[in-house]
Amino acid sequence: MKELGTEKKIIIAARNIFIRKGMSGARMQEIADEAGINKALLHYYYRSKEQLFSAVFQEILIQILPQLFSIFKSDLPLEVKIYQLAERYVDFLQEHPEMPLFVLSELQRDPQQLFENLELSKVINLDNLKDQLISEAEKGNIRPISIEQFMINIVSMMVFPFAARPMFQRVLSIEDEAYAELLESRKTEVPKFFMSALRP
Amino acid sequence: MKELGTEKKIIIAARNIFIRKGMSGARMQEIADEAGINKALLHYYYRSKEQLFSAVFQEILIQILPQLFSIFKSDLPLEVKIYQLAERYVDFLQEHPEMPLFVLSELQRDPQQLFENLELSKVINLDNLKDQLISEAEKGNIRPISIEQFMINIVSMMVFPFAARPMFQRVLSIEDEAYAELLESRKTEVPKFFMSALRP
DNA sequence: GTCTATAAGCAGATAGAC
DNA sequence: GTCTATCTGCTTATAGAC
Numbered sequence: 001m002k003e004l005g006t007e008k009k010i011i012i013a014a015r016n017i018f019i020r021k022g023m024s025g026a027r028m029q030e031i032a033d034e035a036g037i038n039k040a041l042l043h044y045y046y047r048s049k050e051q052l053f054s055a056v057f058q059e060i061l062i063q064i065l066p067q068l069f070s071i072f073k074s075d076l077p078l079e080v081k082i083y084q085l086a087e088r089y090v091d092f093l094q095e096h097p098e099m100p101l102f103v104l105s106e107l108q109r110d111p112q113q114l115f116e117n118l119e120l121s122k123v124i125n126l127d128n129l130k131d132q133l134i135s136e137a138e139k140g141n142i143r144p145i146s147i148e149q150f151m152i153n154i155v156s157m158m159v160f161p162f163a164a165r166p167m168f169q170r171v172l173s174i175e176d177e178a179y180a181e182l183l184e185s186r187k188t189e190v191p192k193f194f195m196s197a198l199r200p
Numbered sequence: 201m202k203e204l205g206t207e208k209k210i211i212i213a214a215r216n217i218f219i220r221k222g223m224s225g226a227r228m229q230e231i232a233d234e235a236g237i238n239k240a241l242l243h244y245y246y247r248s249k250e251q252l253f254s255a256v257f258q259e260i261l262i263q264i265l266p267q268l269f270s271i272f273k274s275d276l277p278l279e280v281k282i283y284q285l286a287e288r289y290v291d292f293l294q295e296h297p298e299m300p301l302f303v304l305s306e307l308q309r310d311p312q313q314l315f316e317n318l319e320l321s322k323v324i325n326l327d328n329l330k331d332q333l334i335s336e337a338e339k340g341n342i343r344p345i346s347i348e349q350f351m352i353n354i355v356s357m358m359v360f361p362f363a364a365r366p367m368f369q370r371v372l373s374i375e376d377e378a379y380a381e382l383l384e385s386r387k388t389e390v391p392k393f394f395m396s397a398l399r400p
Numbered sequence: 401g402t403c404t405a406t407a408a409g410c411a412g413a414t415a416g417a418c
Numbered sequence: 419g420t421c422t423a424t425c426t427g428c429t430t431a432t433a434g435a436c
Binding site: 021022023024025098101103104105107108109111114115124126143145147148149151152153155156157159160161163164166167168170171172174182186189190193194196197198199 | 221222223224225298301303304305307308309311314315324326343345347348349351352353355356357359360361363364366367368370371372374382386389390393394396397398399
Binding site for chain 3: 006037038040041044045
């Protein structure tokens with residue numbers, strides 16, 4: 001690891017280990033090794049494992065959610081939004097394949113973690129998209145669909161194939177490389193599927 | 201807990217705890233308490249925590265996957281299959297909301313668990329559905345779609361809303377009861393969405 | 401700030417009585 | 419088969435030297 005500040009090294013190492021092993025599976029010793037420092041130093045910067053985890057987890061939420069929501073807020077046409085979204089999701093998740101299960105599992109363990117950060121409230125804003133869905137439906141360009149069903153459908157189709165990768169590969173008999181290509185192809189396949197479903 | 205055989209009590213208790221806490225988060229003491237027996241007895245029936253977990257996990261796979269695949273194998277029309285599938289997924293997952301994240305997380309930890317049970321190989325068979333997709337496309341009833349994209353799309357839309365429930369509730373500002381209703385409505389909304397996407 | 405050494409408690413596993 | 423008691427090693431956390 002390059003010469004970063006110690007605190008930064010700790011956060012990076014902790015993130016790597018926590019994402020791979022989860023809160024309960026991670027060991028402080030492992031994190032210390034990954035950071036190239038001593039175990040005691042972890043406790044010097046973050047009093048406990050719990051606090052270290054919380055710092056890491058909140059940082060992840062703050063880094064990810066705004067990125068994904070920024071597209072919804074833009075003034076792009078609906079179809080363009082969907083294509084951009086698919087592109088960004090696939091690119092991001094190909095680089096961080098363990099992220100979805102990590103985040104979702106830890107939220108199942110303690111959903112309150114979503115409410116500890118006031119910053120998130122500002123980021124989460126779907127008004128623009130909501131208006132867009134209504135106005136496009138009024139114009140007859142798409143079938144009416146609620147913002148809730150819309151969001152759940154698009155996010156599910158983008159994220160779940162990464163979370164359930166081992167299951168899908170087994171069930172569909174797909175090798176690693178072919179599955180990566182399949183995910184890549186979903187950058188265009190999902191938007192096409194989605195637009196087709198929305199046709200009036 | 202009623203008077204079942206000890207071994208059965210252990211399996212049930214272990215399943216409850218493992219599903220809630222995961223392999224690494226669960227404690228043998230907790231499982232013993234849940235089963236109303238002593239910790240030593242767990243080791244008498246299953247030598248180690250690892251073996252107990254494996255027994256529980258394999259049993260879960262064997263119980264779930266055949267149930268979900270049986271629909272695909274039937275000779276029902278495509279549209280009926282999709283509606284039946286949505287109904288069964290929602291009903292099952294409303295009763296076992298923690299199942300998806302548990303299974304997927306443990307498979308991420310050790311994907312080999314999917315290959316330890318030969319029984320599963322017989323169950324997993326999509327030939328019938330595959331033929332159906334091809335023949336319906338040839339008849340012009342649906343747009344062509346690969347079995348892989350079809351499966352990933354339908355399963356993602358069914359399962360992910362349960363796995364990501366805390367996230368969706370927060371982002372969409374939905375209370376518990378309303379979210380349960382929303383999931384219920386997906387028994388028909390998802391099939392409608394899906395059939396619309398498949399129209400040629 | 402960073403280390404070594406060690407405390408204190410916990411978890412998995414076993415021995416042995418009944 | 420089931421229990422109590424105990425061992426052993428691991429894990430978090432702290433004390434204290436540098």
